[in-house]
Amino acid sequence: MKRWDGWGDEEFEYRITESAIRYLSDMIGDGIRIVITPKNLIINKISSNKKITFPQASTSKEDRFLHSRGQSLPDWIDIKFNRVKTIPDGVIYPTNEDDVHELLKLASLKKKVVLIPFGGGTSVLGHINPLKDKRPILSVDMSKMRDLIDLDKESQLAKFEAGVKGPDIEAQLRANGYTLGHYPQSFEYSTLGGWIATRSAGQESLKYGGIVDLFKGGVIETPKGTLISKNYPASGAGIDIRELILGSEGRLGIITKADVKISKIPEQEDFYGVFFPTWKLGFSAVRQIVQMGLPLSMLRYSTKEETEITLKLAGHSKLIGALESMLRIRGIGDEKCMLILGLSGSRRELRFAKNAARDTIKKNKGVFAGKVFGEQWRKSRFKTPYLRNTLWDLGYAVDTLETATTWVNIPKMIKEIESSLKSTAETFNERILVFTHLSHFYPTGGSIYTTVIFRIVDDPDELLDRWKQLKTAASEAIIRLGGTISHQHGVGLDHKQFLEQDKGELGVDLMSSIFKEIDPYGIMNPGKLV
Numbered sequence: 251m252k253r254w255d256g257w258g259d260e261e262f263e264y265r266i267t268e269s270a271i272r273y274l275s276d277m278i279g280d281g282i283r284i285v286i287t288p289k290n291l292i293i294n295k296i297s298s299n300k301k302i303t304f305p306q307a308s309t310s311k312e313d314r315f316l317h318s319r320g321q322s323l324p325d326w327i328d329i330k331f332n333r334v335k336t337i338p339d340g341v342i343y344p345t346n347e348d349d350v351h352e353l354l355k356l357a358s359l360k361k362k363v364v365l366i367p368f369g370g371g372t373s374v375l376g377h378i379n380p381l382k383d384k385r386p387i388l389s390v391d392m393s394k395m396r397d398l399i400d401l402d403k404e405s406q407l408a409k410f411e412a413g414v415k416g417p418d419i420e421a422q423l424r425a426n427g428y429t430l431g432h433y434p435q436s437f438e439y440s441t442l443g444g445w446i447a448t449r450s451a452g453q454e455s456l457k458y459g460g461i462v463d464l465f466k467g468g469v470i471e472t473p474k475g476t477l478i479s480k481n482y483p484a485s486g487a488g489i490d491i492r493e494l495i496l497g498s499e500g501r502l503g504i505i506t507k508a509d510v511k512i513s514k515i516p517e518q519e520d521f522y523g524v525f526f527p528t529w530k531l532g533f534s535a536v537r538q539i540v541q542m543g544l545p546l547s548m549l550r551y552s553t554k555e556e557t558e559i560t561l562k563l564a565g566h567s568k569l570i571g572a573l574e575s576m577l578r579i580r581g582i583g584d585e586k587c588m589l590i591l592g593l594s595g596s597r598r599e600l601r602f603a604k605n606a607a608r609d610t611i612k613k614n615k616g617v618f619a620g621k622v623f624g625e626q627w628r629k630s631r632f633k634t635p636y637l638r639n640t641l642w643d644l645g646y647a648v649d650t651l652e653t654a655t656t657w658v659n660i661p662k663m664i665k666e667i668e669s670s671l672k673s674t675a676e677t678f679n680e681r682i683l684v685f686t687h688l689s690h691f692y693p694t695g696g697s698i699y700t701t702v703i704f705r706i707v708d709d710p711d712e713l714l715d716r717w718k719q720l721k722t723a724a725s726e727a728i729i730r731l732g733g734t735i736s737h738q739h740g741v742g743l744d745h746k747q748f749l750e751q752d753k754g755e756l757g758v759d760l761m762s763s764i765f766k767e768i769d770p771y772g773i774m775n776p777g778k779l780v
């Protein structure tokens with residue numbers, strides 16, 4: 251069963267060792283544990299809903315509560331401290347395209363209603379949170395629309411209903427010998443519609459591309475009618491409607507189905523751990539490998555701090571001890587930086603890509619540590635987010651930030667993001683853990699992903715204020731240095747104030763005009779994105 255006050259399945263616990271707990275305590279102090287109000291007490295106190303005239307809507311308090319927040323740190327603070335103030339008045343579960351079409355028609359006629367498309371609710375930026383509104387608010391949960399509608403093997407296209415989650419997509423495609431290859435870390439719960447609406451990126455984007463590359467067309471039901479983007483392989487016919495749907499964050503309408511590019515299941519997939527003696531050498535190797543256009547599936551390059559923390563929190567102390575001794579003999583010591591390198595394709599392609607990558611790695615003094623670490627990473631790739639639960643229970647909060655910028659800008663950007671976070675934490679006399687990796691790559695640059703861990707305080711206002719200060723400082727650093735406010739998480743509520751600096755005033759005006767034109771009464775997810 252899905253956890254109501256954290257990430258993932260209740261059954262899975264991400265355990266960390268006593269020495270990892272001591273490490274955290276040494277680095278940032280003992281965690282501060284808080285007591286959480288049980289779910290039934292919270293739900294009992296939920297006020298009754300505004301009157302809804304949509305007969306299919308569930309008005310169960312539990313249903314409404316479970317659709318009220320996503321997975322951002324402010325969402326966690328609201329839930330854990332029992333201060334969720336805005337809750338949808340009802341939840342609708344459409345079962346097919348016609349249901350959504352009728353819903354939009356009715357909602358547009360009534361005008362006085364708000365609809366919030368809900369995929370998996372894994373947003374980390376407040377995308378699905380209801381805002382205060384006099385109108386009744388309906389969360390439109392797409393989880394019943396999860397079928398594979400069509401598979402065109404010749405054109406390598408699959409058509410899915412938009413509420414389908416990662417594991418269901420892969421199961422339905424793999425049964426036919428295909429894969430989508432889109433693996434965000436939220437894979438277990440996030441949906442195709444959510445990925446499209448937030449321009450998501452998966453871990454193997456180097457091979458398969460992000461959702462912007464995989465999404466080939468689809469249908470979105472809007473307040474003004476049905477908008478279709480046909481699955482042309484390419485088109486020179488004016489502005490691309492597909493691009494309007496991508497990143498629309500529920501403001502344009504509800505995506506009901508989508509055509510996606512699929513690939514044959516690769517013959518082989520391997521993941522390797524590679525270590526470099528310094529950040530600079532590894533960074534240079536990664537850039538060269540990306541720009542050579544080698545057929546790799548992923549690269550994930552961690553700073554020295556992230557490498558250290560990953561190894562500390564991983565457990566397996568004997569294995570890591572042996573690795574560190576081996577690396578030391580090869581001249582790689584305390585400054586070491588870890589690269590996870592993924593290969594996928596035919597055996598021949600793998601051999602070629604590995605040899606070519608190995609040459610570049612060698613020239614930059616890197617050492618292949620074999621498949622053990624790569625495999626370990628693969629096995630836990632969707633389990634790492636559960637660490638957020640464990641750390642919260644120990645009294646620590648976790649947040650992540652991300653951007654993308656050009657190669658030339660990356661080193662300075664990392665430095666500025668990290669130092670802005672640390673100096674902000676100093677103002678409230680706290681030590682924090684900050685560490686970064688690079689994950690999605692392009693010939694011209696890549697994405698930066700920074701994690702920050704800090705102690706919880708038992709006053710939720712104070713905790714939220716600390717989060718806000720950290721988030722603002724890092725976001726300002728990102729914008730100041732010319733990065734985008736988001737590479738993959740989107741805008742939602744938490745990045746909204748920075749969108750104008752990202753897109754320019756005219757850019758934001760243009761976006762707002764599109765939403766106004768298609769949704770004149772502002773019924774679709776108001777207050778998000780713009």
Ligand SMILES: Cc1cc2nc3c(=O)[nH]c(=O)nc-3n(C[C@H](O)[C@H](O)[C@H](O)COP(=O)(O)OP(=O)(O)OC[C@H]3O[C@@H](n4cnc5c(N)ncnc54)[C@H](O)[C@@H]3O)c2cc1C
Nearest residue numbers: 369370371372373434435436441443444450451499500505
């Ligand atoms: C632990 C964790 C790890 C994550 N890892 C990644 C990652 O690796 N890569 C990445 O890109 N993101 C990641 N995310 C962020 C999040 O998973 C993505 O933004 C994801 O795309 C959201 O999908 P969802 O189905 O959960 O959408 P939701 O959170 O339900 O909704 C997100 C937005 O999309 C809209 N929306 C959803 N469905 C539809 C639809 N059918 N039609 C129209 N609008 C719709 C909603 O209204 C909302 O504005 C992570 C989040 C968590 C919590």
